[in-house]
Amino acid sequence: MERRDRILLVVILLLAVLAVYVDLNIDHPSWLENLLVWQPEGVRKIAIRYGLDLRGGLKVSLVADVPEGQEVERTSLETARQIVENRVNGLGLAETIVQIQGNRRIIVEIPGIDEPEVAIEIIRGTALLEFVDAGYTPPPRGAVITTTVGGPPRLGETAPVTATPSPQIPPLTTGPISPMETITPTAETLPPGTYRTVLTGKGLKAVGLDRDDLGYYIPFELNDEEAQVFAEYTASHVGQYLCIVLDNVVISCPQIQEAIPGGRGRITLGDATYQEARGLAIQLQYGALPIPLRVETATTVGPTLGEISVQKSVRAGIIGLSIVLLFMLVYYRVLGGVADLALLLYAGLNLALYKLAPVTLTLPGIAGFLLSAGMAVDANILVFERVKEEIRAGRSLKAALETGFSRAWTSIRDSQVSILIACAVLYFFGNTFGASAVKGFALTLAIGTTINLFTAIVVTRTLLRGLLQVAGEWLRNRMALLGV
Amino acid sequence: MFNIVEKRRWFFLISGILVTLSILMLVVTVIQFGSPLRLAVDFTGGSLFILHFDGPATETDIRQVLAAHDLEEAIIQRVGRPEDNTWQVRTREASPEQVRAIFGDLTAQVAPVNRDLSTYETVSPIVGGEVARAAGIAISVAAVVIIGYIWWSFRRVPHSIRYGVSAIAAMLHSLIIVTGFYALMGLLRGWEVDALFLTAVLTVTSFSVQDTIVMFDRIRENVRRYREEPFERIANRSILETIHRSLATQLNAIFVMIAIILFGGETIRSFISTMLTGMLVGTYSSFGVAVPLVVAWEAAARRRAKR
Numbered sequence: 001m002e003r004r005d006r007i008l009l010v011v012i013l014l015l016a017v018l019a020v021y022v023d024l025n026i027d028h029p030s031w032l033e034n035l036l037v038w039q040p041e042g043v044r045k046i047a048i049r050y051g052l053d054l055r056g057g058l059k060v061s062l063v064a065d066v067p068e069g070q071e072v073e074r075t076s077l078e079t080a081r082q083i084v085e086n087r088v089n090g091l092g093l094a095e096t097i098v099q100i101q102g103n104r105r106i107i108v109e110i111p112g113i114d115e116p117e118v119a120i121e122i123i124r125g126t127a128l129l130e131f132v133d134a135g136y137t138p139p140p141r142g143a144v145i146t147t148t149v150g151g152p153p154r155l156g157e158t159a160p161v162t163a164t165p166s167p168q169i170p171p172l173t174t175g176p177i178s179p180m181e182t183i184t185p186t187a188e189t190l191p192p193g194t195y196r197t198v199l200t201g202k203g204l205k206a207v208g209l210d211r212d213d214l215g216y217y218i219p220f221e222l223n224d225e226e227a228q229v230f231a232e233y234t235a236s237h238v239g240q241y242l243c244i245v246l247d248n249v250v251i252s253c254p255q256i257q258e259a260i261p262g263g264r265g266r267i268t269l270g271d272a273t274y275q276e277a278r279g280l281a282i283q284l285q286y287g288a289l290p291i292p293l294r295v296e297t298a299t300t301v302g303p304t305l306g307e308i309s310v311q312k313s314v315r316a317g318i319i320g321l322s323i324v325l326l327f328m329l330v331y332y333r334v335l336g337g338v339a340d341l342a343l344l345l346y347a348g349l350n351l352a353l354y355k356l357a358p359v360t361l362t363l364p365g366i367a368g369f370l371l372s373a374g375m376a377v378d379a380n381i382l383v384f385e386r387v388k389e390e391i392r393a394g395r396s397l398k399a400a401l402e403t404g405f406s407r408a409w410t411s412i413r414d415s416q417v418s419i420l421i422a423c424a425v426l427y428f429f430g431n432t433f434g435a436s437a438v439k440g441f442a443l444t445l446a447i448g449t450t451i452n453l454f455t456a457i458v459v460t461r462t463l464l465r466g467l468l469q470v471a472g473e474w475l476r477n478r479m480a481l482l483g484v
Numbered sequence: 485m486f487n488i489v490e491k492r493r494w495f496f497l498i499s500g501i502l503v504t505l506s507i508l509m510l511v512v513t514v515i516q517f518g519s520p521l522r523l524a525v526d527f528t529g530g531s532l533f534i535l536h537f538d539g540p541a542t543e544t545d546i547r548q549v550l551a552a553h554d555l556e557e558a559i560i561q562r563v564g565r566p567e568d569n570t571w572q573v574r575t576r577e578a579s580p581e582q583v584r585a586i587f588g589d590l591t592a593q594v595a596p597v598n599r600d601l602s603t604y605e606t607v608s609p610i611v612g613g614e615v616a617r618a619a620g621i622a623i624s625v626a627a628v629v630i631i632g633y634i635w636w637s638f639r640r641v642p643h644s645i646r647y648g649v650s651a652i653a654a655m656l657h658s659l660i661i662v663t664g665f666y667a668l669m670g671l672l673r674g675w676e677v678d679a680l681f682l683t684a685v686l687t688v689t690s691f692s693v694q695d696t697i698v699m700f701d702r703i704r705e706n707v708r709r710y711r712e713e714p715f716e717r718i719a720n721r722s723i724l725e726t727i728h729r730s731l732a733t734q735l736n737a738i739f740v741m742i743a744i745i746l747f748g749g750e751t752i753r754s755f756i757s758t759m760l761t762g763m764l765v766g767t768y769s770s771f772g773v774a775v776p777l778v779v780a781w782e783a784a785a786r787r788r789a790k791r
Contacts, residue, residue: 053751056600061611063611114599115584115599117580117581117583117584117587118584120580121580121581294608295579295580295606295608296607296608296610296611297605297606297607297608297611298580298604298605298606299603299604299605299606300603300604300605301603302536302598302599302600302601302602302603303600304598304600304601305534305536305600305601305602305603308601308749309749309751312747312748312749313744313748313749315747315748316743316744316746316747316748317743317744319743319746319747320739320740320741320742320743320744321740323739323740323743324736324739324740327735327736327739328736331732363749363751363752364680364683364752364755367744367748367752367755367756370740370743370744371737371740371741371759373740374736374737374738374739374740374741375733375736375737377733377736378729378733378736381729381732381733381736382729385728385729385732411698411701414637414694414697414698415694415698418633418690418691418693418694418697419690419691419694421629421633421690422626422686422687422689422690422691425622425625425626425629425686426622426683426686426687428622428625429618429619429621429622429625429679429682429683429686430679430683437679437680437683438679438680438682438683441680441683441687442683445687
């Protein structure tokens with residue numbers, strides 16, 4: 001055995017051990033997981049990620065509701081994404097994904113959610129910013145209140161405090177009421193617990209972010225018309241509180257110290273962190289979503305259904321692979337046995353890569369992996385058929401093996417390249433409109449095909465050379481064991 | 485030596501019958517549903533529910549609830565065995581509010597809906613059109629890539645046009661039969677074309693073209709090696725030499741696919757079945773259509789030359 005082969009053998013063994021270790025369903029030490037620098041910090045881990053179809057959850061695709069052909073500005077899409085993300089985070093569920101796709105779509109994935117419809121309603125809510133009249137007793141920060149423009153809080157809102165315990169409030173119309181219309185001196189006729197809206201976010205002209213000794217504050221400027229309203233209101237309500245409310249949640253309630261002419265003011269944030277302050281500034285700037293969003297597709301999968309799918313796929317996979325292993329063993333005997341070892345290594349490496357990369361597994365993705373395992377033996381079969389031909393033509397075992405591998409190489413390369421081309425087309429197709437099922441299939445099939453080039457050729461050849469070294473003499477007298 | 489090429493008339497006959505039947509299926513589907521294949525909500529827009537009830541439900545009950553929410557024109561089908569209490573419901577696009585109300589009413593009036601085992605999918609008709617367009621682009625790109633690949637593989641072979649045309653004919657033959665099979669299952673079992681169907685078709689097309697090219701490659705090699713033999717014999721020899729490999733490979737893939745169909749989840753059954761059919765037809769079309777076509781072409785050319 002040549003030196004190169006010995007090194008290869010050691011490398012293969014090491015890879016196998018590593019793959020088994022990664023594949024094991026144990027808690028891997030965190031320092032090891034932290035070595036996966038390509039994974040985003042904080043969520044690095046060695047584990048299989050299941051797609052929504054396998055773990056259950058909600059996937060929504062929101063599209064900018066603008067006329068066909070009209071371009072959507074990148075910044076407003078990014079802002080909309082940020083707002084949506086904030087709301088999704090508000091649901092308090094882990095591992096949510098909110099990302100921009102293409103130039104007019106936002107994809108939201110929320111695994112493990114109970115009532116998907118509620119989440120959809122929250123996500124595409126209007127993000128209404130209001131300045132409300134709180135009289136002399138301001139509600140605490142974080143309270144959920146009912147206002148004349150914003151109406152009662154929407155379902156599913158989970159803010160901790162409710163300052164207005166009056167559930168019998170009749171629902172108010174939430175139609176587009178301009179801020180001007182709401183400034184009618186009817187505060188006394190309002191139902192109990194309802195706050196009067198003085199201005200809405202539409203009146204904001206500019207918003208900034210700054211800090212002083214007391215912490216961050218948000219300077220703002222109102223449009224001329226609203227500035228007028230604001231000046232009049234503050235003049236007549238000195239000493240009272242004016243609450244800033246976003247989506248019915250109280251953000252802060254500054255006291256009106258004096259009349260504020262000119263439409264300029266600031267919202268002090270006290271001990272807010274930079275992130276919080278910036279988030280609020282963004283929300284204020286675009287109190288409502290900068291672009292209207294429409295639910296384009298929504299998919300929900302029950303969590304138990306996903307679990308059942310995983311169990312069924314695993315069972316199908318084990319059965320399918322066992323048959324392939326058995327077939328190779330029966331049909332190609334010793335050669336097949338070696339190919340089986342390579343196939344097991346192939347499966348182990350694939351799984352390890354899914355955990356490390358990470359590749360999100362979907363049902364079609366698993367099918368793609370299983371199919372690639374079935375096809376993985378193709379390269380071995382091409383080689384073994386050649387080897388048999390060569391042995392029948394009277395060559396020695398060793399020579400037959402070497403020619404078999406070198407002759408079959410072009411066919412193997414061609415067939416792998418054609419599969420990879422198909423995968424590329426499929427991936428492009430899946431990516432164009434977010435068909436994650438298609439993408440998952442193409443990805444696992446492509447990964448499998450690439451790993452296969454290594455296991456079916458390098459691994460099988462090295463193992464067979466080693467075998468010839470150890471038991472070549474013995475095998476030569478038992479050609480039947482090679483299936484010739 | 486078993487002679488496949490000699491029996492090519494039989495193969496042509498079988499293929500002709502299969503293609504005719506497939507086209508018939510497509511025509512029947514057009515008459516019944518207005519398009520050659522039943523399209524899933526991915527393409528048409530609409531809502532698709534898989535409802536799992538904790539208790540028996542009937543189609544009439546479900547329809548009544550839907551009608552109360554303006555969705556009376558629904559397609560309602562049972563999924564699995566009766567005791568599974570699982571139904572598939574397809575309606576036009578339902579809003580999240582409607583969906584929530586429907587789930588509530590179904591639980592109250594029919595039987596409790598088990599949300600853990602239920603799914604729903606909503607696609608707006610606008611995006612359905614976009615997806616259909618994207619699919620059209622993907623298929624065109626795939627066709628160009630595959631034909632380019634065929635052209636590239638045969639660029640230095642004498643009479644390359646014969647090989648190229650035959651390979652494409654074999655590919656179209658498999659495509660038509662797979663589509664016909666899906667149309668038949670659409671008529672029998674309500675299978676609808678979704679993105680996964682296209683995936684299956686594109687994948688098996690590339691496999692089958694690859695298979696054909698391996699056989700043609702062998703013919704090219706053998707033409708040089710057995711100069712004195714007639715072309716028919718060489719072609720047949722090439723089929724027999726490569727068919728081992730083709731069958732062994734396909735057999736393994738087929739084992740896996742059958743395992744998935746029998747033991748895997750319901751959701752990808754149609755996907756894998758399409759792939760399996762495509763694989764079988766694709767393998768057959770290599771030795772039953774592609775190579776015999778080349779041989780027939782060669783024979784016709786020879787006869788013309790003699791005259």
